[in-house]
Amino acid sequence: MSVLPMIKAPKFTVSLPVSGQDVKARPFLIREQKILLQAIEIGDKDQVVLALDDIMKECTFNEVDIDMLPVPDVEFLMLHIRSKSVGDAIKLSYTCNNPVEPEDKEEENGLIPCHTNIPVVIQIEDVKIDIDKKREKKIIFDDGIGLQLRDIPYGVYKVLSQEPKNVENTMKMRNSCIESVFDNDSVWTTDQYSEEDLNEFVDNLYTNDYEKIEAFIRTMPILKHSIDIECPKCGHKEKITLRGLDDFLA
Numbered sequence: 001m002s003v004l005p006m007i008k009a010p011k012f013t014v015s016l017p018v019s020g021q022d023v024k025a026r027p028f029l030i031r032e033q034k035i036l037l038q039a040i041e042i043g044d045k046d047q048v049v050l051a052l053d054d055i056m057k058e059c060t061f062n063e064v065d066i067d068m069l070p071v072p073d074v075e076f077l078m079l080h081i082r083s084k085s086v087g088d089a090i091k092l093s094y095t096c097n098n099p100v101e102p103e104d105k106e107e108e109n110g111l112i113p114c115h116t117n118i119p120v121v122i123q124i125e126d127v128k129i130d131i132d133k134k135r136e137k138k139i140i141f142d143d144g145i146g147l148q149l150r151d152i153p154y155g156v157y158k159v160l161s162q163e164p165k166n167v168e169n170t171m172k173m174r175n176s177c178i179e180s181v182f183d184n185d186s187v188w189t190t191d192q193y194s195e196e197d198l199n200e201f202v203d204n205l206y207t208n209d210y211e212k213i214e215a216f217i218r219t220m221p222i223l224k225h226s227i228d229i230e231c232p233k234c235g236h237k238e239k240i241t242l243r244g245l246d247d248f249l250a
Contacts, residue, residue, distance in 0.1 A: 017072070018076075028058070028081060053066070070151035075248075079248060088124045097113045098238075151221065156176040157173070226239055
């Protein structure tokens with residue numbers, strides 16, 4: 001054990017916009033930051049996911065089931081832990097690809113991309129989550145049979161997002177939005193039926209009924225922020241939209 005004194009971790013509270021949950025957290029430590037930066041630097045997405053997992057669990061004192069939170073809540077939480085750790089400004093860089101006349105017209109024919117790097121600074125407090133307040137979380141089919149829906153849990157998303165994109169994994173992702181099945185007399189929650197039971201239930205839905213589930217998924221909340229940029233060299237103006245945590249960690 002070190003003979004040196006340890007700094008007491010400051011605590012703060014983050015109000016998650018989707019679930020409405022208040023989460024107590026602390027900034028991440030230098031050793032935790034180094035692991036995350038190394039994973040980002042080598043471009044290993046699996047290692048980034050593991051590093052983020054460890055950071056969020058440690059920084060919330062292992063008191064929050066991160067895997068059960070909606071995906072945008074986890075991304076929002078991570079941004080605010082980062083804000084308290086290394087500052088509330090995110091510095092990014094974009095490359096202008098606007099077609100321009102080449103400077104050396106004798107060597108180049110036609111237009112070429114501008115390729116000017118444009119620095120951008122984003123304030124974390126300006127980053128919001130789009131929430132459609134008209135979304136229906138309860139769907140009722142014929143005969144009083146219906147579904148209670150939820151946003152995709154982070155634990156499901158992080159696993160399936162690393163898997164090949166195919167019909168089976170897409171269906172697993174969509175089915176994870178089903179929190180319970182009910183009829184006029186009973187309610188069946190996820191701990192009362194198997195994955196095979198749920199697959200059979202969904203397979204026997206009519207197309208119009210299944211479209212209601214897909215409509216819910218299409219309107220899921222998302223961490224999103226738009227910025228207007230202007231190239232200092234060619235003057236091209238463009239709106240850039242960041243979606244999901246990966247864009248903010250780029």
